[in-house]
Amino acid sequence: MSSLVLAGGGHSHALLLRRWAMQPHQRPPGLITLVSRSSTALYSGMVPGLIAGLYELESVAIDLRALADQAGVALVVAEITGLDPVARRLQLKQRPDLSYEWLSLNLGAITRQAAGAESALMPIKPLEPALAYLGAQDRHTLDASAADAPFRVVGSGLAAVETVLALRQRWPHRALELQVRAGHLHPSLHEALQRAGVHQLSGEAPSSASTGLLCTGSSAPPWLACSGLPCDPASGRVLTDSTLQVTGHPQLFAAGDCAEITSDPRPASGVWAVRAASPLARNLEAAIRGQRLQPWRPQRRALQLLGGFRNGQPTAWALRGSQLIGPHPLLWRWKRRIDARFMALFRRPSAMQSNAAMACRGCAAKLPAAPLEQALRDAGLAGDQVQPEDAALLPIQTDAPDNALIQSVDGFPALVSDPWLNGRLTALHACSDLWACGARVLAAQTVVTLPQAVPAEQASLLSQTLAGIRSALDPQGTPLIGGHTLESREGMAAAPLSRSLQVSLSVTGQCAHGFWQKTTLQAGDHLLISRPLGTGVLFAAAMAGAARPTALDTALEQMATSQHPLLDALLKLTQEQPGAIHAATDITGFGLLGHLGEMLSNPSLRVTLTANAIPALPQALELLEAGHASSLAPANRNAWSLLDPTKQGEPPVALILGDTPSVSARSRALLELLVDPQTCGPLLISVAPEVSQRLENDPMQPWRRIGVVHSAKAPSP
Missing domain, CATH: 3.50.50.60 (FAD/NAD(P)-binding domain)
Structure with a gap:
C-alpha cells in the first residue's frame, strides 16, 4: 500500500474524489489525504454570478469534507506553505509536515502582480x-x-x-x-x-x-518554484509531461491552474482543469498500481461563456479562439444549464447517502447514562458512599489541601479524518474535565489504537496524532510524559484509515486554589456558560449530508480552541475573591441537562433556565427542528425528567420559553439542544450575581448567563 497526498482542492481533485466515491474499486489502496486551505471549493464558473448576487455562497461551493468522506479520503484543512520533493514532505502552516509516497498538485492559482509593483487593491x-x-x-x-x-x-x-x-x-x-x-x-x-x-x-x-x-492574470503559488520543481519562469506553473507527471519527478503529478504540460501549454482556466480530471485519475491509479500510463493531449481551443448584464438582465457572450459572439440571453441560459449540471455532479446521490441513525463519534460515542450507572453499581463503584466522577482528587495526603492533585481519563473514536486535529480535540476534551475542577494540567499520558496498515502509514498516523495532542498541551506548559500504542484486531480498516484511530488520555492536574465541585450550587447563583451548544447534532447531520460546511467549520473552530485561558482568568478571579466559583462542570456527552442534573444533588435547590439565552452553534437549532439528532440523544432524553414536577410540585429544572410557543418545532428543538452531547463542550459555572455581572461585562470573556439557582418552594399544605 502507498500513501497518496492530494495537495489542493481544485476542480481536478474534486472530480477525482467524486470518481472514487462513485467507484470505490478505482480508489488506490492505502492512506489517501486531501489537503485544502478550506473545507469547500468554489466553482469558478459561478463566482461572477455569486458576486452579482444571483447565487448564494452554498450553491457555488463544493463540499470537500463530505466528498472526501464519501471517497474514503482523509481531509486536512490547512494552508500549504512549501514542498520538499527530496524528503517527500508537504509543509503546512502551523502544522507538522505531511509525508507522502505519491503527490498530486491541484492548487489553483493566485493573482499575478507586476514585478516590484505594490498595490492597495x-x-x-x-x-x-x-x-x-x-x-x-x-x-x-x-x-x-x-x-x-x-x-x-x-x-x-x-x-x-x-x-x-x-x-x-x-x-x-x-x-x-x-x-x-x-x-x-x-x-x-x-x-x-x-x-x-x-x-x-x-x-x-x-x-x-x-x-x-x-484581476491581472494568474500565477502558481510561489512556493512551487522555491521547491526546486521545474516551473515556467513567467507563470510559476509546474511543468509536466503528457501523462501529467511532473518533469523529472515520476511520483509527482500536477493538473489545473498550477500546472502546464510542456508539450501542449494551455492558459490557466477552469475548462482545462475540469478536462484534466479524468486523465489525472487514470494515471494516478495506474502509477500507484504499477501499470502503464496514458498520455493526454488537451484540446487546443475551448469554448468559454462570459456572463454579464444588459439593462439589469443576465446575458452572456461566447468566446472560442478570437471569435466573440453575443451578448444574448440564450447564451446565458446555456451557461446557467452547464453550471447547474456541473454542480449537480457533487450532490450526494441516494446511493451515497449515509444512514442518519449511524452511531455518532467523538463524545457522542459515550455509553448512555442508564447502562453506565447499572454497571457501576454492579461493580460496587456507585452508591451512597461512592460517587465516581470524570475527574477526582487523588487519594494522596498533602500538607496543603488547596494544592491537591486531581486526575481524569477520557477518549473516543476519531471524530474527524484529520489525525492531527483529532489528537488535538481529544486532548482538549480530556483537559476540560480538569479545568472544570479549577485545576491546571500538569502532565498527560495517551493510549493510541491504530488500524492495521503498513508500518509507514501507522507511523504517519501516530506522529500526526501525537503532534495534535502536543499542540493542545504545549501552550499549557503540559508535557506528554508517555503512553502506549495498540494495533486494532478488527481486521483491515475501511477507508480512510484515520477514521479507525482511537485516542485516550489520562491527565493529571493540580488545584492551586481549591477543588471546584459540581454539587455546591448556592441559592441566588447565576449559571454561566462559556460557549454555544450543538456539536452532537451537527456531526450527526453531517453524516446524512444535511449540515452546511460553514456550520461544521464554525463548530470545529470552536472545538479546537482551548479553554485553558478561561481557567487562568477564573483562577485569577478566585485569588482576588476566594470562593468566587461556587460550583462548576463541563458539558460533554450527557448534554447540558444531564450534567446539570449531576449538579442538582441538593433537593432543596431548583434551577430556572432561560431557553432563548442558551447559545447554539449556527444551524444547530435548524437541524434539531428538522429531526436530526445524535445517536446518544435518545438515551440523554431521560434527563427531561428533571423538567417534570416532583411530588412537591416544583420541577428540579424549569425551562422558560419566553415568546416561543410551548407546542412548536422550535420549543422541541430547544428541548433537544438541552440533551445534545458535546465534544469539547462548554464550561458551566455557578457564581454569585456580583461575580456574574463582572464576568458578563468583561468584553474579553465569553460567559453568558443562562439561568439562576433558587431555593425550592415550600410544598402547599
Whole structure:
C-alpha cells in the first residue's frame, strides 16, 4: 500500500474524489489525504454570478469534507506553505509536515502582480479573501461618502470584464472603473461597459486606487518554484509531461491552474482543469498500481461563456479562439444549464447517502447514562458512599489541601479524518474535565489504537496524532510524559484509515486554589456558560449530508480552541475573591441537562433556565427542528425528567420559553439542544450575581448567563 497526498482542492481533485466515491474499486489502496486551505471549493464558473448576487455562497461551493468522506479520503484543512520533493514532505502552516509516497498538485492559482509593483487593491485570487473584502465593501457602499469613491477593477482579460459587470449588478449606484490596456477590449465588451456606466481607464501603470480588485492574470503559488520543481519562469506553473507527471519527478503529478504540460501549454482556466480530471485519475491509479500510463493531449481551443448584464438582465457572450459572439440571453441560459449540471455532479446521490441513525463519534460515542450507572453499581463503584466522577482528587495526603492533585481519563473514536486535529480535540476534551475542577494540567499520558496498515502509514498516523495532542498541551506548559500504542484486531480498516484511530488520555492536574465541585450550587447563583451548544447534532447531520460546511467549520473552530485561558482568568478571579466559583462542570456527552442534573444533588435547590439565552452553534437549532439528532440523544432524553414536577410540585429544572410557543418545532428543538452531547463542550459555572455581572461585562470573556439557582418552594399544605 502507498500513501497518496492530494495537495489542493481544485476542480481536478474534486472530480477525482467524486470518481472514487462513485467507484470505490478505482480508489488506490492505502492512506489517501486531501489537503485544502478550506473545507469547500468554489466553482469558478459561478463566482461572477455569486458576486452579482444571483447565487448564494452554498450553491457555488463544493463540499470537500463530505466528498472526501464519501471517497474514503482523509481531509486536512490547512494552508500549504512549501514542498520538499527530496524528503517527500508537504509543509503546512502551523502544522507538522505531511509525508507522502505519491503527490498530486491541484492548487489553483493566485493573482499575478507586476514585478516590484505594490498595490492597495485586493487580488481576486484566492477567491475567499476577495469575497470577504467585497462583503466589507457592501457595508461601506451604504455610506453616502464611501459610495462616492470609485471602486476600481484592474485587468484586461475576460475575468476583469465579467467581474466589473457583476459588481455593477451588485452596486447599481457606486462609481466603478476598469483599468485596461488600450485597444485590448472587443467592441462588444466596450459597449457593454459603457451601457453599465463603468468608466474605462487606459494604461499599464499600477493602479493608484485605494479600493478595488486586481484581476491581472494568474500565477502558481510561489512556493512551487522555491521547491526546486521545474516551473515556467513567467507563470510559476509546474511543468509536466503528457501523462501529467511532473518533469523529472515520476511520483509527482500536477493538473489545473498550477500546472502546464510542456508539450501542449494551455492558459490557466477552469475548462482545462475540469478536462484534466479524468486523465489525472487514470494515471494516478495506474502509477500507484504499477501499470502503464496514458498520455493526454488537451484540446487546443475551448469554448468559454462570459456572463454579464444588459439593462439589469443576465446575458452572456461566447468566446472560442478570437471569435466573440453575443451578448444574448440564450447564451446565458446555456451557461446557467452547464453550471447547474456541473454542480449537480457533487450532490450526494441516494446511493451515497449515509444512514442518519449511524452511531455518532467523538463524545457522542459515550455509553448512555442508564447502562453506565447499572454497571457501576454492579461493580460496587456507585452508591451512597461512592460517587465516581470524570475527574477526582487523588487519594494522596498533602500538607496543603488547596494544592491537591486531581486526575481524569477520557477518549473516543476519531471524530474527524484529520489525525492531527483529532489528537488535538481529544486532548482538549480530556483537559476540560480538569479545568472544570479549577485545576491546571500538569502532565498527560495517551493510549493510541491504530488500524492495521503498513508500518509507514501507522507511523504517519501516530506522529500526526501525537503532534495534535502536543499542540493542545504545549501552550499549557503540559508535557506528554508517555503512553502506549495498540494495533486494532478488527481486521483491515475501511477507508480512510484515520477514521479507525482511537485516542485516550489520562491527565493529571493540580488545584492551586481549591477543588471546584459540581454539587455546591448556592441559592441566588447565576449559571454561566462559556460557549454555544450543538456539536452532537451537527456531526450527526453531517453524516446524512444535511449540515452546511460553514456550520461544521464554525463548530470545529470552536472545538479546537482551548479553554485553558478561561481557567487562568477564573483562577485569577478566585485569588482576588476566594470562593468566587461556587460550583462548576463541563458539558460533554450527557448534554447540558444531564450534567446539570449531576449538579442538582441538593433537593432543596431548583434551577430556572432561560431557553432563548442558551447559545447554539449556527444551524444547530435548524437541524434539531428538522429531526436530526445524535445517536446518544435518545438515551440523554431521560434527563427531561428533571423538567417534570416532583411530588412537591416544583420541577428540579424549569425551562422558560419566553415568546416561543410551548407546542412548536422550535420549543422541541430547544428541548433537544438541552440533551445534545458535546465534544469539547462548554464550561458551566455557578457564581454569585456580583461575580456574574463582572464576568458578563468583561468584553474579553465569553460567559453568558443562562439561568439562576433558587431555593425550592415550600410544598402547599
